[in-house]
Amino acid sequence: MDRNAKIFVTGHRGMVGSAIVRRLQAAGYDRLLTRGREDLDLLDQRAVHAFLAHEKPDYVFIAAAKVGGIQANDQQRADFLYQNLLIEANLIHGAHLAGVQRLMFLGSSCIYPRDCPQPIKEEYLLTGPLEQTNEPYAIAKIAGIKLCESYNRQYARQYVSVMPTNLYGPNDNYDLLSSHVLPALIRKAHEAKLRGDAEYVVWGSGTPRREFLYVDDLADACVHLMERGYDGPLVNVGTGEDVTIRELAETVMDVVGFRGRVVYDRSKPDGTPRKLLDVSRLAALGWKARTPLREGMRRAYESAPFHSPVANP
Incomplete structure (x- = not known):
């Protein structure tokens, strides 16, 4: 990418969008376009198309989306499907009308079938039924x-x-009603520590396996692909390694400094049994993740809005 290129990053206040902005700024890109919801409603087709026609960015990163954890996905199914469809359709078609040649759309690994072979290759898309709890988001x-x-x-x-x-x-989003598993565990352990609790509760059995990627690594991968001019089929971005929810919860306890024990609420859903991405396509393009899970978790905890060095010596 030309350092003088005009780059529009949507969702710049969110976890992914802000990481992409940080990465671009660090690389010397200084013509960045960002708009908050109060300035540009991505659900408003006319407003989005008019903005893109006026600004004519050279590159667009679509990091804006309505996102949430299992509970939010399952309880707000219509909202997740409708809003994400509108956001992406308005931006992709609007970019095309404005003559934008290069665009990157950020999806989610939940697009893959619930029970597809592991690790998950890109070609497994649309080969089987989706996980029901987040099916609307995945379809969008x-x-x-x-x-x-x-x-x-x-x-x-x-x-x-x-x-x-x-x-x-x-x-990241640390709201316990809408967050994903890792930020939820961090906040639960933190609050249990402050209260002096003997235990903290984790949803499900603790047996599902999940892969976790530090968001600044994702941003680095996205910019890497754009800079090398990649224009091939969809690409998985991950670490190629996974852990059980039990192992994750225990690592969270260690990082946060909570000395109690974990209790598993088996009445809550586990979700997909395992979700590990095959990242060989990205590796062949010259990129791999660099941030170890424990180190990334420490950085995440230290940057969390509820964290205080005074309250957490």
């Missing part, structure tokens, strides 16, 4: 992938889709 993200593929085929655009594994890091 699959639609975004297919939009990018279709604009590439019909209009010769270079719209790339990347599928991150479970993410964590600065600017």
Whole structure:
């Protein structure tokens, strides 16, 4: 990418978007476009198309989305499907109308079938039923992938889709009603520590396996792909390694400094039994994750809005 290129990063206040902005700024890109919801409602087609037609960015990163954990996905199914469909459709079609040639759409590893072989290869997309708890979100993200593929085929655009594994890091969502598993565990352990509790509760059995990627590593992968001009099929972004939820919870306890024990609430859903991405395509393109889970978790905890060095010596 040209250092003088105009780059529009959507969702710049969120975990992923802010990491992409940090990475671009560190690399010397200084013509960055960002807009908050109060300035540009991505659900408003006319506003999005008018903005893109006026600004005519050279590159677009679509990091904006309605996101949440198992509970939020399952209870707000219509909202997750409708809003994510609108966001991506408005941005992708609007970018095309504005003559944007290079765009990156960020999806999610939940697009893959619930019971597909492990590790998950990109070609497993649409080969089986989805996990029911987040099916609407997954369908919306699959639609975004297919939009990018279709604009590439019909209009010769270079719209790339990347599928991150479970993410964590600065600017994560720690709301226990809508957060993903790792930030939820960090907050639960932190609050249990402050209260002096003997235990903290983890949803499910602790046996599912999950892969976790520090968000700044994802941002680095995204910029790497854009800089090398990649315009091929969708790409998984992950570490290629996973842990059980039990192992994750115990590591969280160690990082936070909580000395109690974990109790598993087996009445709550486990979700997909295992979700590990095959990252060989990305490795062949010259990139691999660099942040170990424990180190990334420490950085995430230290940047959490509820963390205080005074309260947590």
